[in-house]
Amino acid sequence: MxxxxxxxxxxxxxxxxxxxxxxxGRALSGVAVAILLGCxxxxxxxxxxHADDSAASxxxxxxxxxxxxxxxxxxxxxxxxxxxxxxxxxxxxxDDPRVADRAARLAMYGRRWPEAEEAARRWIxxxxxxxxxxxxxxxxxxxxxxxxxxxxxxxxLVALIPAGDGxxxxxxxxxxxxxxxxxxxxxxxxAEVLRGxxxxxxxxxxxxAIVVADALADAYPTEPEAHLGVARLALRANDRExxxxxxxxxLAQEAGNGDAQxxxxxxxxxxxxxxxxxxSLETALASNPDDVGLRLxxxxxxxxxxxxxxxxxxxxxxxxxxPDDADAMLTIGLLSLDADRAEPARRYLETxxxxxxxxxxxxxYLARLDDRDGERASAIGHYDAVQPGPMYAxxxxxxxxxxxxxxGLEAGRTRLRDLGAELPxxxxxxxxxxxxxxxxxxxxxxxxxxxxxxxxxxRFPDDGDLLYARALAADGAxxxxxxxRDLEQLIEMQPDNAHALNALGYHLADADRRLEEAAVLLxxxxxxxxxxxxxxxxxGWLRYREGRYEEAVELLRRAYALYxxxxxxxxxxxxxxxxxxxxxxxxxxxxxxxxTPDDAVLLRVVAKFTE
Numbered sequence: 001m002x003x004x005x006x007x008x009x010x011x012x013x014x015x016x017x018x019x020x021x022x023x024x025g026r027a028l029s030g031v032a033v034a035i036l037l038g039c040x041x042x043x044x045x046x047x048x049x050h051a052d053d054s055a056a057s058x059x060x061x062x063x064x065x066x067x068x069x070x071x072x073x074x075x076x077x078x079x080x081x082x083x084x085x086x087x088x089x090x091x092x093x094x095d096d097p098r099v100a101d102r103a104a105r106l107a108m109y110g111r112r113w114p115e116a117e118e119a120a121r122r123w124i125x126x127x128x129x130x131x132x133x134x135x136x137x138x139x140x141x142x143x144x145x146x147x148x149x150x151x152x153x154x155x156x157l158v159a160l161i162p163a164g165d166g167x168x169x170x171x172x173x174x175x176x177x178x179x180x181x182x183x184x185x186x187x188x189x190x191a192e193v194l195r196g197x198x199x200x201x202x203x204x205x206x207x208x209a210i211v212v213a214d215a216l217a218d219a220y221p222t223e224p225e226a227h228l229g230v231a232r233l234a235l236r237a238n239d240r241e242x243x244x245x246x247x248x249x250x251l252a253q254e255a256g257n258g259d260a261q262x263x264x265x266x267x268x269x270x271x272x273x274x275x276x277x278x279x280s281l282e283t284a285l286a287s288n289p290d291d292v293g294l295r296l297x298x299x300x301x302x303x304x305x306x307x308x309x310x311x312x313x314x315x316x317x318x319x320x321x322x323p324d325d326a327d328a329m330l331t332i333g334l335l336s337l338d339a340d341r342a343e344p345a346r347r348y349l350e351t352x353x354x355x356x357x358x359x360x361x362x363x364x365y366l367a368r369l370d371d372r373d374g375e376r377a378s379a380i381g382h383y384d385a386v387q388p389g390p391m392y393a394x395x396x397x398x399x400x401x402x403x404x405x406x407x408g409l410e411a412g413r414t415r416l417r418d419l420g421a422e423l424p425x426x427x428x429x430x431x432x433x434x435x436x437x438x439x440x441x442x443x444x445x446x447x448x449x450x451x452x453x454x455x456x457x458x459r460f461p462d463d464g465d466l467l468y469a470r471a472l473a474a475d476g477a478x479x480x481x482x483x484x485r486d487l488e489q490l491i492e493m494q495p496d497n498a499h500a501l502n503a504l505g506y507h508l509a510d511a512d513r514r515l516e517e518a519a520v521l522l523x524x525x526x527x528x529x530x531x532x533x534x535x536x537x538x539x540g541w542l543r544y545r546e547g548r549y550e551e552a553v554e555l556l557r558r559a560y561a562l563y564x565x566x567x568x569x570x571x572x573x574x575x576x577x578x579x580x581x582x583x584x585x586x587x588x589x590x591x592x593x594x595x596t597p598d599d600a601v602l603l604r605v606v607a608k609f610t611e
Contacts, residue, residue: 064093080110080426088119097126097133104136109427116140131160138212139200147208151215154197158216161190163223191225198229206237217246224250224257231263235270243267256288262297269305277301292322296331303335312341319348326357333365342369360386364395376402393419393428397435404439412439430460434469446476464490468500475507483507491521498535501525506538509545518542533563537571544575553579566592566599570606577609586610 071086087103094100104119120137123130138153188196194216201209213233217226231246244267250260261284268277281298285291295318302311315332322328329352336345346369352362367382383399386392396419404412416432433456440449453470460466467490474482487504490497505521508514522539529535540555556572569592573585589606596602 064090068099080106081112084110084112084115088115091119091122095126097123097130100126101130101133104133104140108136108140113140113143117144129160131157134160135197142201142204142208142212145208147211150208151212154212155215155219158190158193158197158220161188161193163190190220191223194220194223194225194229198225198232201229201233202236206233209233210237217249222253224253224260227253228257228259228263231260231267235263235267238270240267240271244271258284258291258294258297261294262301265298265301269301274305290321292318292325292328295321296328299332300335303339308339311335311339312344315344315348319351323351324355326352326355329355330358330361333362337365337368342372345369360389360391360395364391367395367398371398371402376406393423393431397431401435401439405442409439409443430456430463430466434465437469437473441473441476446473449473450477450479450482462493464494464497464500467493468503471500471503480507480511496528498525498528498532501528502532502535502538506541509538509542512545515542515545519546531562533559533565533568536562537565537568540575541571544571544578549575549579560588564592564595566596566602570599570602570604574605574609 068086068090071083071090084103084106087099087106091100091103100119100123104116104123107113107116107119116136117140120133120140123133124137127133134153134157138150138157141153142150197216198213201212210230210233213226213229217230220226227246227250231243231250234240234243234246244264247260247264247267250257251264254260261281265277265281268274268280278298278301281294281301284294285298288294295314299311299314299318302314315336318325318328318332329348333345333348333352336342336348346366349362349366349369352358353366363382363385367379367386370376370379370382380399380402383395383402386395396415400412400415400419402412403415413436416436420429420432433452437449437453440446440452450470450473453466453473456466457463457470467486471483471486471490474480474486484504484507487500487507490500491504494500501521502525505518505525508518509522519542522535522542525532525535526539536555536559540552540559543549543552543555552575553572556568556575560568560572569588573588573592576582576585576588589602589610592599592602593606
């Protein structure tokens with residue numbers, strides 16, 4: 001893959017552009033300024049209020065334009081800190097709210113909360129009605145721990161949406177996925193905005209988020225969604241009594257609110273009152289048996305509580321009851337995927353395609369089913385059918401990998417290059433580099449994979465995914481020095497990265513070196529991820545190297561029960577063989593070979609002990 005230089009060099013062409021900008025700046029109108037800003041790799045939000053042309057001409061002098069150009073190029077080259085500083089400085093001089101908008105978004109992405117607050121305040125100063133600006137301000141305050149100020153900002157944000165504004169909430173099924181706030185601000189109802197804000201608050205520290213939720217419920221006591229926000233956050237904090245009271249408060253405002261009925265049932269389930277939970281839903285459905293949203297929510301809860309047969313029956317009822325309900329088909333399709341029920345999942349997703357809605361989701365998950373089943377051509381077709389949006393990059397990357405796996409390595413690499421050109425987003429570039437390295441490793445060219453990742457790390461030296469990927473590629477290339485150095489650097493950067501701890505610990509255990517250090521790494525990894533089969537396998541293998549066979553077998557049995565993988569079977573069988581339990585070892589190897597006859601590690605171990 002062709003990579004841009006990691007350093008910002010002023011080329012002759014760029015120097016000439018600077019001269020041109022100084023000359024042209026005297027004559028630029030507001031329209032020309034908009035054209036310059038429109039070249040951004042991360043587009044300005046549409047519909048903002050522009051400064052008048054005369055003000056824009058005065059503010060957008062040559063120096064300001066040059067400052068913006070440097071900031072934009074820095075962003076395209078992955079130098080997001082430089083880009084953010086440039087846009088932040090420019091926003092103080094420019095009367096165009098789009099500049100402050102860009103500065104605020106870059107600061108939020110870079111986790112520079114005070115700078116995001118500063119940019120958001122400037123954005124609001126220039127465009128008082130910008131809802132996105134209010135959201136950035138509120139979230140940046142919350143992330144700084146300014147809970148009370150954040151609560152006021154969130155209340156002010158919701159105040160911009162009149163009650164009853166936007167589409168009717170009655171069009172939304174109770175079982176739908178909750179959208180994020182950013183997806184609901186424009187043209188949304190107050191209830192939808194509250195729902196989206198609570199969804200974003202659920203990602204924050206509970207003690208901070210609940211302060212905001214309480215403020216919203218106090219400010220908008222007649223909005224059921226405000227009380228449901230408190231209920232959701234209280235449930236997340238395991239305060240079931242408070243959650244139940246808030247759900248009841250929502251139902252007091254709207255007795256037939258399906259979300260409130262479902263959330264109340266969820267609280268009862270969390271309290272160990274499963275019979276009460278499902279009885280309350282059955283009572284609600286008895287008065288309205290064709291309520292798709294409520295029935296969909298009940299199906300979800302049945303699936304989550306492992307009432308598999310009841311859930312499957314409910315899915316079929318929904319398929320018959322509402323085949324044209326795209327939201328219902330999407331939900332039961334995804335729930336069936338989660339339950340590993342591939343055949344009905346495919347049927348529901350194909351029905352979803354016929355509705356003409358959620359086409360990207362339907363194609364993406366149908367592609368995953370084909371991918372899992374080895375139907376490469378069909379999978380590529382479905383991935384390619386995904387349109388620009390949240391799933392687009394993932395779909396295109398996976399399609400490129402499948403093309404490469406089918407023997408078209410260069411075609412796959414070309415697809416990645418084309419995607420990088422189509423979406424000039426610096427945050428995407430490391431993912432494309434990792435994907436290209438995977439292609440090369442699968443093509444049995446680990447040395448080239450290491451080279452690609454090394455070039456990537458020259459541009460993004462602190463990218464943990466690139467470091468981890470190069471460590472794995474170096475392992476395949478037999479370069480243990482690079483493997484160990486990269487993993488050690490990654491662990492220094494991210495001391496709680498369980499996968500990095502596991503990779504280095506397993507490498508040392510497998511090499512029978514520095515076992516005390518390996519034990520520290522793997523014990524910490526298990527503490528972080530106690531149910532991760534790969535990590536349990538690594539610790540079991542270390543115990544075998546230490547001669548602690550009983551502990552090794554116990555850990556390896558746990559790992560194999562969680563994930564019956566060929567390599568884990570190889571390790572478990574070898575330890576059992578060392579204990580003299582050869583018949584049991586053979587039985588485990590035979591069962592694993594029946595499932596994964598081409599597993600290289602398994603084949604090597606079986607050959608070592610039985611031939």
